[in-house]
Amino acid sequence: MADFRFELISGGASGPRLGRVHTAHGAFDTPAFLPVGTSGAVKTVTPEEVRACGAQAILANTYHLHLRPGEGLVRELGGLHRFMHWDGPILTDSGGFQVFSLSELRKVTPEGVHFRSHLDGSKRFLTPESAVAIQEALGSDIMMVLDECLQYPATRGQAEASLELTRAWAARCKAAWRGSNALFGIVQGGAWPELRLRSLEGLLQIDFPGYALGGFSVGEPPALMYDLVGETAPHLPADRPRYLMGVGTPIDLIEAVDRGIDFFDCVMPTRNARNGTLFTAAATVNIRNAAHAADPGPLEAGCPCAACRSYSRAYLRHLALSRETLGLRLNTIHNLSYYQRLMAGVREAVAAGRWEAFRDGFRAARAAQAK
Amino acid sequence: MADFRFELISGGASGPRLGRVHTAHGAFDTPAFLPVGTSGAVKTVTPEEVRACGAQAILANTYHLHLRPGEGLVRELGGLHRFMHWDGPILTDSGGFQVFSLSELRKVTPEGVHFRSHLDGSKRFLTPESAVAIQEALGSDIMMVLDECLQYPATRGQAEASLELTRAWAARCKAAWRGSNALFGIVQGGAWPELRLRSLEGLLQIDFPGYALGGFSVGEPPALMYDLVGETAPHLPADRPRYLMGVGTPIDLIEAVDRGIDFFDCVMPTRNARNGTLFTAAATVNIRNAAHAADPGPLEAGCPCAACRSYSRAYLRHLALSRETLGLRLNTIHNLSYYQRLMAGVREAVAAGRWEAFRDGFRAARAAQAK
Numbered sequence: 001m002a003d004f005r006f007e008l009i010s011g012g013a014s015g016p017r018l019g020r021v022h023t024a025h026g027a028f029d030t031p032a033f034l035p036v037g038t039s040g041a042v043k044t045v046t047p048e049e050v051r052a053c054g055a056q057a058i059l060a061n062t063y064h065l066h067l068r069p070g071e072g073l074v075r076e077l078g079g080l081h082r083f084m085h086w087d088g089p090i091l092t093d094s095g096g097f098q099v100f101s102l103s104e105l106r107k108v109t110p111e112g113v114h115f116r117s118h119l120d121g122s123k124r125f126l127t128p129e130s131a132v133a134i135q136e137a138l139g140s141d142i143m144m145v146l147d148e149c150l151q152y153p154a155t156r157g158q159a160e161a162s163l164e165l166t167r168a169w170a171a172r173c174k175a176a177w178r179g180s181n182a183l184f185g186i187v188q189g190g191a192w193p194e195l196r197l198r199s200l201e202g203l204l205q206i207d208f209p210g211y212a213l214g215g216f217s218v219g220e221p222p223a224l225m226y227d228l229v230g231e232t233a234p235h236l237p238a239d240r241p242r243y244l245m246g247v248g249t250p251i252d253l254i255e256a257v258d259r260g261i262d263f264f265d266c267v268m269p270t271r272n273a274r275n276g277t278l279f280t281a282a283a284t285v286n287i288r289n290a291a292h293a294a295d296p297g298p299l300e301a302g303c304p305c306a307a308c309r310s311y312s313r314a315y316l317r318h319l320a321l322s323r324e325t326l327g328l329r330l331n332t333i334h335n336l337s338y339y340q341r342l343m344a345g346v347r348e349a350v351a352a353g354r355w356e357a358f359r360d361g362f363r364a365a366r367a368a369q370a371k
Numbered sequence: 372m373a374d375f376r377f378e379l380i381s382g383g384a385s386g387p388r389l390g391r392v393h394t395a396h397g398a399f400d401t402p403a404f405l406p407v408g409t410s411g412a413v414k415t416v417t418p419e420e421v422r423a424c425g426a427q428a429i430l431a432n433t434y435h436l437h438l439r440p441g442e443g444l445v446r447e448l449g450g451l452h453r454f455m456h457w458d459g460p461i462l463t464d465s466g467g468f469q470v471f472s473l474s475e476l477r478k479v480t481p482e483g484v485h486f487r488s489h490l491d492g493s494k495r496f497l498t499p500e501s502a503v504a505i506q507e508a509l510g511s512d513i514m515m516v517l518d519e520c521l522q523y524p525a526t527r528g529q530a531e532a533s534l535e536l537t538r539a540w541a542a543r544c545k546a547a548w549r550g551s552n553a554l555f556g557i558v559q560g561g562a563w564p565e566l567r568l569r570s571l572e573g574l575l576q577i578d579f580p581g582y583a584l585g586g587f588s589v590g591e592p593p594a595l596m597y598d599l600v601g602e603t604a605p606h607l608p609a610d611r612p613r614y615l616m617g618v619g620t621p622i623d624l625i626e627a628v629d630r631g632i633d634f635f636d637c638v639m640p641t642r643n644a645r646n647g648t649l650f651t652a653a654a655t656v657n658i659r660n661a662a663h664a665a666d667p668g669p670l671e672a673g674c675p676c677a678a679c680r681s682y683s684r685a686y687l688r689h690l691a692l693s694r695e696t697l698g699l700r701l702n703t704i705h706n707l708s709y710y711q712r713l714m715a716g717v718r719e720a721v722a723a724g725r726w727e728a729f730r731d732g733f734r735a736a737r738a739a740q741a742k
Binding site: 045064068083193312325 | 414664665
């Protein structure tokens, strides 16, 4: 905690907030979107490009880095920041989400979760204590407790049982944490607002520097997520940062900021870029579509990103059809820029006191696109 | 020819030369190595990165661009330079080399070559006239005549027949050329020096702004190529640039410069990069090798490239094993930088009158590596 500090600039327990998260590797402004660098690289792009897109912080996946190259090697080489040449804040997940998606390959016990590596089938055992130790070895600035990620849909009984396990693990993570960075608790509880609040109560008793909302982006309807976020956020302590994990679409970010969330991560901008699905203010574009074959214009007029500055839609389509990895990269740069420009717009609107107009304009534009 | 001019700075018909090739899109210093941008992109890297590696000119493949996106579209979009955002000189091959490597899919007639697209099986017909028209539509600065590429080994009879066809096609290309850029003749003749000279004689009668040596990098022993280059080069006109097509390894470049060649292209630095084979002065490195797993040092100490400046061998290996396309790109940047530094070193050595020492040092280093 020596280096971690959350500065709340405006806002309270609910509604849009402005803030700044300080870490040993610099700060990031909230509301923020963190690009995902799964294996110690934001796919296809350099850290310089990630920064040029406007990102101030990134996420890395503990599960992937634990399996390859291993946290011991990363520590030996000076930590993840040096290893991947990113000197800004790094948030790591606990590895739990990936382990729980190995549905056939894992077994949960009160002690931890047994699983087999998807790379070589080797047996592994992840505990709350080892999840913290791995993240510390990586040199994470913001670590996550190990939690059990529920499937959607789950029964209320499953959600309650999971919640108890997750609370016990959160306490063990807190006890294992050495305190030189930040450790966030994760609110679970499935689709039941009262279970979400019970989960939060348990975490508040343990006391964390920040709180994440977990268990979303697992197939639930967006409206349900918005409702659950809206019912949970007012009970989160106003002076701690709130992180909505694995979310989401542009409208998801707007709706969650509106309900009091400070930051996000998601593979959507990078993964969609690689399959040619590109975000613009006017529409979501499939760059492989024949409509773009002879289009000399940029992907998005006025976009300052390196892809839009120098290349036509026709060329981006050509790269996609020709399977040139340069295309994956230019697309990624555009989508990351889109997300960062969106969040910069959010922060400006909140700061200028015109949040409602910004939000309503975004909702209206999205509704018009859906027609 | 309005915009094309070769400036011979030093040297004569044989031995190392210094020069400068001027085109409508700027000039490049010779001896030079041109990276290959097959489909209108040097694989994995941007034009800015190609230039940062030191390259002043690139090659693009007519065959690939003709099939996709088609030269008509490229012309409509302002030409290949604008399409791919490279404003320096572009050399295009004739498409013949690729067509002739479609051994099962093509049929040669005196009129031209029938082939089927490897993309969709559609029937195509490439003639000397259409090869020139396609390259002109692309906006090429330096075009190549359509030639028949012999297999290696070939019989003397095959080589003679091929030579006659190639000479007739060269004359038709010259007649079809509108003269606003440059058109190079291609010396064929297989492994027989006297056929090479007969081929050259025919081309000299037609008269081209520059001459290429073709039919190499098809499996022949390097020593045979060096001998053939050494026997042919003295008969090339000293005031015209000489281009050795599709060559080669670093030592190939040194040996060919020594015999009077001005420039080269080859997929070797880019293709090898993508499979993890990386060039350094001390050795050729397979970055996937376990020896690099924990190596905190750069790929090559002192290398100023973006990969060596910021990343360790351990990280490059991790990217390769994790199949991160960022790794392909960093490797490509290094290999292109290596080739460009090599050619810069060649030019400096020739300019400073210490070519023999440079060449002998390179040969000795290579011989030591081979042990």
